[in-house]
Amino acid sequence: MTEARKLDCESAVADCRFIIQSEDEEEAIALAKRHMKDVHGQEYTDEELREEHLQVV
Incomplete structure (x- = not known):
């Protein structure tokens, strides 16, 4: 089974689903x-997203 990557924005920004x-x-x-850039005006590097926000599911 292939692992997927998931970003649940609510974990980074409280009111975003x-x-x-x-x-x-x-x-x-x-x-x-x-x-993150278009909706929240925040820029992240690929590494920041991998380490801080993306989950393996």
């Missing part, structure tokens, strides 16, 4: 970066 889940880590990171 946005969730990303993908079996492609690069896709999950790209979507997370776009969401």
Whole structure:
């Protein structure tokens, strides 16, 4: 079974219910970066997202 990557934005921003889940880590990171920048005005590096926000599910 392939591991998926998940970002539950509520864990980073209390009032946001946005969730990303993908079996492609690069896709999950790209979507997370776009969401965080466009919606929350915050920029993260790939490493910051991997270490702090993406979960393996």
